[in-house]
Amino acid sequence: MSERRFRFGYVLASKKVSSFIQDSLINHAQENGIDLVPIDLDKPLIEQGPFDCIFHKLYGPEWRKQLEEFALQNPTAIIVDPIDAIEKLHNRLTMLDVVNELKIAGDSETIGIPIQIFVGENSESLLDAITSQGLHFPVIAKPLIANGSADSHQMSLVLKPEGLQGLKPPIVLQEFVNHGGVIFKVYVAGEHVKCVKRRSLPDIPEEKLGMLENLISFSQISNLTAQDQNDDTFAELIEKAVMPPSRFVTDVANQLRDALKLHLFNFDMIRDEKVGNRYLVIDINYFPGYAKIPNYETMMTAFFLDIAREKLNNESR
Ligand SMILES: O=P(O)(O)O[C@@H]1[C@@H](OP(=O)(O)O)[C@H](OP(=O)(O)O)[C@H](O)[C@H](OP(=O)(O)O)[C@H]1OP(=O)(O)O
Ligand SMILES: Nc1ncnc2c1ncn2[C@@H]1O[C@H](COP(=O)(O)OP(=O)(O)O)[C@@H](O)[C@H]1O
Ligand SMILES: [Mg+2]
Ligand SMILES: [Mg+2]
Known part of the structure; x- marks a missing residue:
């Protein structure tokens, strides 16, 4: 693979280009034979190739059509990831x-999701629905x-039944x-997995519930500015939090990757304070x-090289 160069085209929102396509990534990828090429949405995609791979975070019928046309004409190229x-x-x-x-091997850790229900525009008696589902x-x-808009990140913590009216x-x-105020964010890029700790909502002790408001709104708590993150109490909380076992994290990440049929994603995981080894x-x-x-450039370049190998395999079939 040493002499062959690979062209990886990308389409990302401008904010994502600024944060992700840094010189350090471009250079590291380039040194390893991968050229990262921006795709111009004002021109037909098929005229901008050849591309060995296209990675993207963009939706809508026009982009879907362009990708489908490209995939038809370039059956060995790898699309990271399918829009569906x-x-x-x-x-x-x-x-x-x-x-x-x-299916997690062994019984030292378990994985699941919190109990949840859907509430539509015409749903009646929210409180009945909540109690009947055991929430x-x-x-x-x-x-x-969850389409990336600011509204889609706007959450409310409802502490009492009275707060339901504001939804x-x-x-x-x-x-x-309750999960100790720390979440684990697991970043997946193909087979490469990295788990980090981030700040989350603090625990709410049952005895304190009565003293709190009915409803509290919040947004992107784990994404607060560096200054907020440096807050002493949170820094200590994060520092002290014990990471989940890496074998378990990798197992969950690999199985999610296969089930979702996606290469590039992360998931937020919390550890149930009451149970200890139960993750949600x-x-x-x-x-x-x-x-x-x-060092994200190292992780991403390793992933790009895996894709380049897969592309070579596709060509030799
Ligand atoms: O912008 P960043 O780097 O904070 O990344 C956002 C993610 O933050 P994270 O890496 O999990 O800390 C963020 O993750 P959370 O939803 O905050 O857990 C989203 O993935 C967000 O994308 P979108 O707005 O849902 O389309 C991501 O935003 P986009 O960059 O895709 O707009
Ligand atoms: N079921 C839950 N229990 C405790 N905290 C939660 C729960 N769901 C979300 N949170 C907290 O709310 C934050 C935002 O929720 P999340 O579903 O990750 O939305 P977003 O897509 O905006 O990141 C999480 O990072 C976590 O701090
Ligand atoms: Mg999210
Ligand atoms: Mg989140």
């Missing part, structure tokens, strides 16, 4: 379905659609699980902020 597979992550209710299919307060209300369906109501997946994101991982 990506779009399954746009619905917070169904995005977690696959988690229930995972306990507090619950988190999440917009059903705007369609939403998913998920039981809030609460969110899965397509093409997340890899640049936040130290």
Whole structure:
């Protein structure tokens, strides 16, 4: 593979280009035979090739058509990832379905999802639905659609039944699980997996529930600015949190990758404080902020090289 160069085309929102396509990545990939090439959306895709691989985070019928046409004309090229597979992550209710299919070896750790219900625009008696499904307060209300818009990240913590009146369906109501104020974000790029700790919502002790408001709104808690993250209490909390075993993380990541048929995603996982070895997946994101991982260029280039090998295999078939 040493003499062969590979052209990887990409289509990403401008914010993502600024964070992900850094010189360090371009250079590291280039030194390893991978040229990262921006795709111009104002020109037909098929006229901009050849591409060995196309990676993208863009939706809509026009882009879908372009990709389909390209794939037909370039059957050995690798599309990371198929739009249909990506779009399954746009619905917070169904995005977690696959988690229930995972089979984790041994019984030292378990994986699952919090109890959740769907609330549509015409749903009646929310409280009845909550109690009949065994949900306990507090619950988190999440917009059903997770399409990357600011609104799709707008969450509400509902602490008491009275808070339910302030919600705007369609939403998913998920039981809030105390998890020590730290989430584990597991970044997956093909077979390369990296787990990091991030700040999360603090635990809510049952005895404190009565003293709190009915409803608290919040957004992207794990993505707060560096200054917020440096807050002493949170820094200590994060530092002290014990990572899940790496064998377990890798097992979950690999099985999710196969089940979702995706190469590039991350998932948010919490550890149930009450049970200790029970982990819950609460969110899965397509093409997340890899640049936040130290040395992300090494991880991403290793992934690109795996794809380049797969492309060579496709050519020799
Ligand atoms: O922008 P970043 O680097 O914070 O990445 C966002 C992700 O942050 P993370 O890597 O998980 O900390 C973020 O993850 P969370 O939903 O915050 O867990 C999303 O993946 C977000 O994409 P979108 O807005 O859902 O399309 C990602 O945003 P886009 O860059 O795709 O707009
Ligand atoms: N079921 C839950 N129990 C406890 N905390 C949760 C739960 N669901 C979400 N959170 C907290 O809310 C944050 C945002 O929820 P998430 O589903 O990850 O939405 P987003 O797509 O905006 O990241 C999480 O990072 C975590 O801190
Ligand atoms: Mg999240
Ligand atoms: Mg998300």
